[in-house]
Amino acid sequence: MINHELIHTLHQLSRRLTNKLNEALKPTGLYGSQWAVIFVLKNKGSLTQKELSEYLAVEAPPMTRTIQRMVKQGYVKQIPGQDKREKRVELTDEAHAKYPEWEKIVIELNKSLLPKSHKEELYQLQKSWLEQLY
């Protein structure tokens, strides 16, 4: 029985956190999945869509959609790679300019949401579980 509970709790936790993030990001016009991409690009520089989707462990089609939306918003540009199949994605100047404000919102939110204690413990448990799943 605890197995069911464990998975259900995990699922619920994940959904609730996503909702909170989207809510907090509302004034910025960003969604959580977009923020994830922006965060990676800010820290890793330009990446191909393939690299992005691998890094975030998401399939290619949702990545395409998320990026296309961000292109429309003017936060990201797609630059054809040497390999003409590839598209390198990078943040626009506008995105770089707005980044600090976005980051602040997310950091504040995380502070308020994350368990005060046991953070490291929980992270290690999750990570080792995730690794078991391959």
Place this chain on the structure above:
Amino acid sequence: MINHELIHTLHQLSRRLTNKLNEALKPTGLYGSQWAVIFVLKNKGSLTQKELSEYLAVEAPPMTRTIQRMVKQGYVKQIPGQDKREKRVELTDEAHAKYPEWEKIVIELNKSLLPKSHKEELYQLQKSWLEQLY
């Protein structure tokens, strides 16, 4: 930084488990969200849609959709309550008949997916975190 990692890992874990569940349930024609409803109904008897969505912590509209699909599949029936706004949902005989087979699949899957140790610990951490979020 660990905050980002923690949330990302949790999200990824949740997605991966959902995918595994859907994959395992494929031969039955059920999806994970439908299984969740069936599991609750089996253990609680008939419930209104409101009660179901509260119990599973899901909003009413997705619950409506999930149930409508299950009605079409013949696994669930909607019975008008005394309060004519309500619809009580219960499993059909067919669903009861197939339940043991479904349960077996899920139990086998969970056994193979869940971390051998630290299960209780992880569950408690998640639960206390979830409670903090209200």
Place this chain on the structure above:
DNA sequence: AATAATTAGTTACCTAGGTAACTATAATGG
């Protein structure tokens, strides 16, 4: 008793993420 407010469920529309099938380019093998 009649009107107002609340509640259960549905519909429409949005993002998130998955698979399958496709296109265009690149890499490989005969």
Place this chain on the structure above:
DNA sequence: CCATTATAGTTACCTAGGTAACTAATTATT
């Protein structure tokens, strides 16, 4: 060198879950 195979990205379509706006039934208020 050409044909085959592999790869990056896109499109179409599916489930999951969310909000807003609606309908119909019930409860509260005046």
